[in-house]
Amino acid sequence: MARGGRRLLSGVSLAVTRGTALSLHGRNGLGKTSLLRVLAGLLDPAEGRLIHDPEKTAYAGHGDAIKASLTVAEMLGFWADLYGAASIEPALLAFDLDAIAGRRGEALSAGQRRRCALARLALVNRPIWLLDEPTAALDQAGQAELCALLSGHLNAGGSALLVTHGAPPIDCPRLDLEAFRATPGEEAGAFAEALE
C-alpha cells in the first residue's frame, strides 16, 4: 500500500469473521488510516486486492462531515435518506442526541460532532464498519454508547475494524501494524485482505 508515492505497508493480509472486531495499532504515520481507506474502497492498493465488496462497508473517518448551518436532525435525516433508513430515531437513541437535535453544526462541541458522526453508523445498514479513532474527543458516556452500539452491531452478525491509540472501546483482538511496515526499496510482498 502506498500513499503520496511512499510505500507504507506491505504484506498485510487480514480477515475478520462475522460478529468479531479487530483493533489496529501502530505509531503515527504508519498508514493505519490509509489502510482503512483502502478497505473502504476510497484508495486503491498499490498491489493486492480486496475480497470483500467496498459497498458493504461503512467508514467513519477523521472528517465528521458536520455542516455549520444545518441542524443535527437535518444532517441525520439527510444521511438516513441517502442510506435508505426509515427514520433517524436509532441514531438519536444510540448517542442520546435528542437534546441537541435542533442545534446547528456550528454550535456543537468537538465531542458532540463526533457523536453526531458516529450516530450515522446506526443508520447505515452495512455489515463491515471501519472506524478511524472513533473514541477521539468522546467522553466516558460517549465511549459507553459507542461500546453499546458496537456490541449490538457485532451481535447482529456485523464486523468492525478499529484504529485506536488507547484501549479499544470493546474487547477485541489487537493487531500491531508495525510488523508490516514497508522498508524502502523492499521488493513488494503480496497485499491481500479478506473480510467476511
Added chain:
Amino acid sequence: MKALLIRDLRLALRSGGGFGLGLAFYLMVVVLTPFAIGPGRAGLTSVAPGILWLAALLAALLTLERLFALDAEDGSLEQLAMAMPLEAAVFAKALAHWLTSGAVLAALGPPLGVLLALPLEGALPLFWALLLGSPALSFIGAFGAALTVAVRRGGLLLSLLVLPLYVPTLIFGAEVARRGAQGLDYQAPLALLAALSLGCVAAMPFAAAAALRAGLR
C-alpha cells in the same frame, strides 16, 4: 439523489451559503454599469445584453469553488462516495447550484435589464437565453470544481480552467440576447445554446465524477 439536492439547496440558502453572494454580485454589476458607462440610452442599450450575460457567468463562477471543496474538507465527500455513485452526486450538486444561481438569475435578468435600457422586446429572449444557457455554466463549472478539489483554495486554477470552456456558452447566450433586443430572429442561436446545455448536463457528471475519484485517491 433527491436528499442531496435538498441538502445542498438548504446549505446554499442558509446564512453563509452561496446564494446571496452570486445574487449580490449580479445586482452590483448591473446597477453600477450605468454609472461607469454613462446614462446615454444608446450606449447602454448596445452593451446591455453582453453585460447581463457576463455578470451572470461571473456570478455563477463565484460560488463554484465551494461546490466540492467544502464537502471534501469536512469529510462529506468521502461519505457521499461510499453512499451513492459519484455521477449522481455530481448531478444533484450541479443541479442545486443551477437552481440557486442560473435559474434565479434568469428570472432576475429581464427586470434588471430595465436599468441598462434593454428594450422591452429583448426581455423574453434574455430570459430564455439565461434559462437555457446557465445549466451549461453550472455543469461545466462542476467539472472544473471537481478537477481542482484536491488543490486547497483552488479558486484561481478553477477560474483559469473553466473560463475558456465558458466561451461558447457566452457567445451564443449573448447573441440570443442581442438579437432579441434588436428585434431579430433568435431561434438558431437559442437552439445551439440549448444543445450546448443539454450536452453538458449529460456528459459533465461523468467527467466530474472521474475527476473526483482521482482527487480522493
